[in-house]
Amino acid sequence: MESSACSAREHQAPPDATPEAVSYPGDAVILKVRTLTLFNDGAYFNEVGLMAPExxxxxxxxxxxxxxxxxEGVAESKRSVESMPFLIRGYAVADFKSGTGMSYDEWLKFLDDLIASLEELSSKLAERGKAEAGEIPGKLEKAVESLHKLSEYLRGLPQKARLAAGFLSEEQIRAMxxxxxxxxxxxxxxxxxKHLAEALRG
Structure with a gap:
């Protein structure tokens, strides 16, 4: 995955700074996920309830x-936050959890569990041509909800960049x-x- 902003400068917050006023490096909050080319082919989604095993x-x-x-993007973001000065790090961590509904560690655990479940399902489908979906559709539906929160968080970053422009480098502003x-x-x-969840339920 390509990196977002490069190394960030340390920023000192003024004594009266609030969480909204204090900024943090753009690469701490930008998650680059190169998925558009993977999912733009509508052929996979025409009749999701009638998909052949393959x-x-x-x-x-x-x-x-x-x-x-x-x-990978969440992990990179977490590492970036951990390298920040203490005060800024606290604001960055709280902002991410408040905006996305989960902390970095909670996101990583959630994604690891979902990936493992899907890899097991995929292996069984490839070997047997069928498999019991079990709790996976429910996990997928929860993932859709969580991703919508993450998406809204990302959409709000430009406004945060404008509010905190005085604490950000031009590169960090561009990243946000x-x-x-x-x-x-x-x-x-x-x-x-969502389409996968529908196909598994169908």
């Missing part, structure tokens, strides 16, 4: 790939302004996951 395996594989890219673009990529992944 089609279901391919869709599952595409979703797994997208989830792994998202996990790309939030809506990455939100579209997250939305594409969410659509694919």
């Amino acid at each position: 089609e279901l395996v391919e869709l599952t594989s595409r979703v797994i790939e997208g989830l792994k890219e998202l996990r 302004e790309e939030g809506p673009k990455h939100a579209e990529e997250v939305d594409a992944l969410a659509r694919a996951i």
